[in-house]
Amino acid sequence: MKKKMIIIGGGISGIYLSILLKKYLDIDVVVLEANDKPLKKLLATGNGRCNLSNKDLDKAHYDGDIKPWVNDIIHDFDIVEALKDIGLYTKYMGNLLYPYSESAKAVQTLFLNRAEEYGVKIICDEEVLSIKKSKHGYFIHAAHQDYQADYVTIACGTPAGKLSGMKDRRTLFNSLKVDYRPMRPTITQLITTPAYKKLKGVRMKGEFTLNGHTEKGELLFTDYGISGIAVMVLSRYARPGDRILCDFYPEFTDQELYSIIHTLQTMSGPYDGLVHPKLVPILENKKNPVSFLKHLELTVKELRGEEFAQADLGGLMISNFNESFEFINYPHLYATGEILDITGDCGGYNIHFALASAYSVYKEVSKTIQ
Ligand SMILES: Cc1cc2nc3c(=O)[nH]c(=O)nc-3n(C[C@H](O)[C@H](O)[C@H](O)COP(=O)(O)OP(=O)(O)OC[C@H]3O[C@@H](n4cnc5c(N)ncnc54)[C@H](O)[C@@H]3O)c2cc1C
The missing domain is CATH 3.50.50.60 (FAD/NAD(P)-binding domain)
Known part of the structure; x- marks a missing residue:
C-alpha cells in the first residue's frame, strides 16, 4: 500500500x-x-x-x-x-x-x-x-x-x-x-512618539539606527509613526521604549549641512531644493534644523499589531x-x-x-x- x-x-x-x-x-x-x-x-x-x-x-x-x-x-x-x-x-x-x-x-x-x-x-x-x-x-x-x-x-x-x-x-x-x-x-510599522502627522506620506532616504543596528534605505512618515522598508527591517530589533535615530543626510557631516543651510538662508525659500515641501514649516520653526535632519530621535511606543506584520x-x-x-x-x-x-x-x-x-x-x- x-x-x-x-x-x-x-x-x-x-x-x-x-x-x-x-x-x-x-x-x-x-x-x-x-x-x-x-x-x-x-x-x-x-x-x-x-x-x-x-x-x-x-x-x-x-x-x-x-x-x-x-x-x-x-x-x-x-x-x-x-x-x-x-x-x-x-x-x-x-x-x-x-x-x-x-x-x-x-x-x-x-x-x-x-x-x-x-x-x-x-x-x-x-x-x-x-x-x-x-x-x-x-x-x-x-x-x-x-x-x-x-x-x-x-x-x-x-x-x-x-x-x-x-x-x-x-x-x-x-x-x-x-x-x-x-x-x-516583525517586519512591521512602528508607532512612535512623537508622530509627525503633518509629514504623513513623506518618504525620506537615510540611515536609521535602532539598538546598535543600522539600516540604510527609505522611511515613510505616517499618522501613527513610521513605516518604509528600512523601518520594517529594523522592527526585528524594536521593543516599546527603544529609540530610533534618523540621519536623513548621511552623505554630509553636521558642519557641511549647516554650511549648506546657512548659504541657502541668504536666498528666499532656503529649504525648497533641499527637503520635501511638507518639511519646510517644521524646519522653519527649529532653532537647529541640522539636528532634525541628521539626529531625529523617535521613541517606539509600540510595534503595529499582528495584522500589519509580514x-x-x-x-x-x-x-x-x-x-x-x-x-x-x-x-x-x-x-x-x-x-x-x-x-x-x-x-x-x-x-x-x-x-x-x-x-x-x-x-x-x-x-x-x-
Ligand atoms: C503582507 C505580507 C507581505 C509579505 N511579503 C513577502 C515577500 O515579498 N517576500 C517574502 O519572502 N515574504 C513575504 N512575506 C512573508 C511570507 O509570505 C511568509 O513567510 C510565507 O508565506 C510563509 O509560508 P508558509 O507556507 O510557511 O506559511 P503561510 O503562508 O502562513 O501558510 C500557512 C498555511 O497554514 C494554514 N494553517 C494554519 N494553521 C492551520 C491549522 N491548524 N490547520 C490547517 N491549516 C492551518 C494557514 O491558513 C495558511 O494557509 C509577506 C507576508 C505578508 C503578511
Whole structure:
C-alpha cells in the first residue's frame, strides 16, 4: 500500500512540498488547510508582486537559531532552478527575485495548477487541532474529521498579516509537547512618539539606527509613526521604549549641512531644493534644523499589531529537529516554513526559507520511501 503524507497548512511551503512529493515519489499527499482557500498569504507578498528570494542570503538576514546545517539548507537551495523545474520562470531585479509575471496571483495559480496536475488532494476549511503518535504513524484530529498518516509535515505558518488565522498554534504544539519560542510580530510599522502627522506620506532616504543596528534605505512618515522598508527591517530589533535615530543626510557631516543651510538662508525659500515641501514649516520653526535632519530621535511606543506584520519571530525551536527538519522525538514528523523559529528580513528571505525547508523535507522523505 502507498504511504501517505499529510501536510498541515496550504501556504507556499506546504503546497511546494506537496508538489515535489507527488511529482517525484509514489506517495499519497493530502494538504489540510484551515482557510477557505490555499495560498492566501502569498497573494499579499511583495505588494502583490511576490518577492521570492534575495541574492544576498547572508545569515545576518535571518533571526533564530541559524545552525550551520540550517545555513546550508538556505544556501544549497537553488531557487531559480527549483522553480523552473515546476514551470515558474523568475528574474532578479537588483538583489530581489521575482516571478517574470511580477504577479503573486500568477504564482498562486501556477502552484495550484501543479498540485492538481500531480494529484495532490487539498481539503480546505479543515483546521488541524492536534497530532498524536499512533501505532503506525500519526493520528490527526481536525475540525471536521480525523486522519491517519505515515508521514506528517507541519507547515502552518504564523498569524502574521492575519492571512493564516490569528491563533498562535500553541494548542497544536502542546499536543506534541515540543519546544517553541513565543511568537511576536516583525517586519512591521512602528508607532512612535512623537508622530509627525503633518509629514504623513513623506518618504525620506537615510540611515536609521535602532539598538546598535543600522539600516540604510527609505522611511515613510505616517499618522501613527513610521513605516518604509528600512523601518520594517529594523522592527526585528524594536521593543516599546527603544529609540530610533534618523540621519536623513548621511552623505554630509553636521558642519557641511549647516554650511549648506546657512548659504541657502541668504536666498528666499532656503529649504525648497533641499527637503520635501511638507518639511519646510517644521524646519522653519527649529532653532537647529541640522539636528532634525541628521539626529531625529523617535521613541517606539509600540510595534503595529499582528495584522500589519509580514512575519512573526519565534515558532518551533530548531533544537527539536535533526538536520532535515524531522522532529528528533517523532520519526517521520517534519516542519517547514515560517512556523519554524527562523525568520528572515524583508526582501524575499521568508519565501526563500519556506521553499528551501520544504525541499529539504522532500529530500529526506525520498530517502525513506524508495
Ligand atoms: C503582507 C505580507 C507581505 C509579505 N511579503 C513577502 C515577500 O515579498 N517576500 C517574502 O519572502 N515574504 C513575504 N512575506 C512573508 C511570507 O509570505 C511568509 O513567510 C510565507 O508565506 C510563509 O509560508 P508558509 O507556507 O510557511 O506559511 P503561510 O503562508 O502562513 O501558510 C500557512 C498555511 O497554514 C494554514 N494553517 C494554519 N494553521 C492551520 C491549522 N491548524 N490547520 C490547517 N491549516 C492551518 C494557514 O491558513 C495558511 O494557509 C509577506 C507576508 C505578508 C503578511
